[in-house]
Amino acid sequence: MTTTFEPATMPAVKRQQLAHLTAQMDALKQGGTYFKLRVLDDEQGPVCSYDGRRVINLSSNNYLGLCEHPKLKEAAIAATQKYGAGSGAVRTIAGTMRIHMELEEKIAAFKNVEACVVFQSGFTANAGTVSSILGKEDFILSDELNHASIIDGARLSRAKIKVFRHKDVAHAEELLREIENEPGRKLIITDGVFSMDGDIGPVDKLADLAEKYGAIMMVDDAHASGVLGRNGRGSVDHFGAHGRVDVQVGTLSKAIGSLGGYVCGSRDLIDYLYHRARPFLFSTSHPPSVAASCIAAFDILENEPERIERLWSNTAYFKQQLADAGFDVGGVTTPKSETPITPIIIGDGRRTMDYSKALFEAGVMATGIAFPTVPEGRARVRTIMTSEHTREQIDQALEIFVSVAKKTGILS
Numbered sequence: 001m002t003t004t005f006e007p008a009t010m011p012a013v014k015r016q017q018l019a020h021l022t023a024q025m026d027a028l029k030q031g032g033t034y035f036k037l038r039v040l041d042d043e044q045g046p047v048c049s050y051d052g053r054r055v056i057n058l059s060s061n062n063y064l065g066l067c068e069h070p071k072l073k074e075a076a077i078a079a080t081q082k083y084g085a086g087s088g089a090v091r092t093i094a095g096t097m098r099i100h101m102e103l104e105e106k107i108a109a110f111k112n113v114e115a116c117v118v119f120q121s122g123f124t125a126n127a128g129t130v131s132s133i134l135g136k137e138d139f140i141l142s143d144e145l146n147h148a149s150i151i152d153g154a155r156l157s158r159a160k161i162k163v164f165r166h167k168d169v170a171h172a173e174e175l176l177r178e179i180e181n182e183p184g185r186k187l188i189i190t191d192g193v194f195s196m197d198g199d200i201g202p203v204d205k206l207a208d209l210a211e212k213y214g215a216i217m218m219v220d221d222a223h224a225s226g227v228l229g230r231n232g233r234g235s236v237d238h239f240g241a242h243g244r245v246d247v248q249v250g251t252l253s254k255a256i257g258s259l260g261g262y263v264c265g266s267r268d269l270i271d272y273l274y275h276r277a278r279p280f281l282f283s284t285s286h287p288p289s290v291a292a293s294c295i296a297a298f299d300i301l302e303n304e305p306e307r308i309e310r311l312w313s314n315t316a317y318f319k320q321q322l323a324d325a326g327f328d329v330g331g332v333t334t335p336k337s338e339t340p341i342t343p344i345i346i347g348d349g350r351r352t353m354d355y356s357k358a359l360f361e362a363g364v365m366a367t368g369i370a371f372p373t374v375p376e377g378r379a380r381v382r383t384i385m386t387s388e389h390t391r392e393q394i395d396q397a398l399e400i401f402v403s404v405a406k407k408t409g410i411l412s
């Protein structure tokens with residue numbers, strides 16, 4: 001016999017306890033930036049169905065189509081059959097499986113570093129690393145557009161945070177000079193690719209600074225993993241900066257097509273994180289299926305470089321066509337994209353959300369992003385190209401972008 005539970009209705013007096021949240025949601029509705037989660041009905045493909053509507057999908061981080069690659073699926077299924085559905089413990093207690101070690105060794109070899117540790121996500125990799133390698137007396141120099149997980153890690157570390165203007169290496173140096181004689185350690189940190197604007201962080205120049213001032217250099221390569229560098233080795237490879245970045249973070253959740261985050265660096269760094277990074281110590285490791293699909297993904301990066309070539313040629317074509325049609329694709333009031341992330345800058349939050357909704361109705365999934373994810377007045381529809389979009393699909397999407405923009409007054 002199964003027990004069924006009726007969904008409970010909150011009594012009014014309990015509802016009152018969270019009235020401040022309701023008020024904030026009401027304010028979002030007023031401002032036109034309230035959203036409902038769109039629900040994917042099938043695989044995360046170049047064309048797929050959300051909420052029962054077939055759309056050309058320009059919103060996923062599935063850069064190389066690995067989410068639905070048969071080899072990743074097969075690896076996940078085989079690992080589940082052999083090792084079970086879950087790992088059953090945190091890594092430091094009893095939850096380190098051979099397949100977890102295999103993945104870490106595979107990534108370390110791929111990235112050409114001494115060692116690697118895999119976390120549950122890119123978010124926990126960043127937050128867990130920044131918070132554990134620094135303390136109260138230390139300093140963090142952070143790009144103003146760095147990802148939320150870096151900001152949270154910086155706050156958790158209780159180090160003093162100095163924010164430099166976006167990609168402004170001279171400003172970073174100015175801030176470093178101010179604290180040159182302070183006893184604390186200094187960490188310089190940048191995204192390899194910035195997720196909202198698609199521009200590339202000045203990893204090489206910041207590494208120069210780190211060397212000049214004896215600072216630790218760290219890069220978050222979430223959107224560069226599988227996208228930049230030889231076979232998708234990331235921004236350090238892109239800049240030829242091997243051996244100059246102490247801490248390299250990457251994600252397994254975007255181009256790699258599965259889930260997780262990793263940190264690459266010296267053997268001592270990785271050993272230290274095994275002992276001190278709180279998400280590693282206090283949260284259960286990946287199911288074997290996840291580790292297995294990631295291992296399969298790195299084999300594909302090595303063996304199917306044509307995916308990355310297609311990603312970049314699709315990107316170049318799409319960007320050019322959008323710019324030719326008269327869209328603001330960044331570079332005027334916002335940074336200029338250099339990667340498969342192409343924002344269409346609209347400015348006003350409500351207009352952006354309305355445009356995104358109209359695009360969806362017309363057959364294109366391109367998510368609107370407004371404050372506080374991006375600065376006020378710089379709301380945009382963000383697109384991400386993949387290797388799996390056909391030229392036909394891209395052309396069809398472009399047609400929809402233009403016709404909906406003309407209808408809504410975004411283009412004249």
Ligand SMILES: *Cc1c(COP(=O)(O)O)cnc(C)c1O
Binds near residue numbers: 122124126220252260
């Ligand atoms: C997505 C992202 C992360 C988080 O990675 P997950 O694996 O999704 O947790 C971290 N940093 C940046 C810059 C990102 O874009």
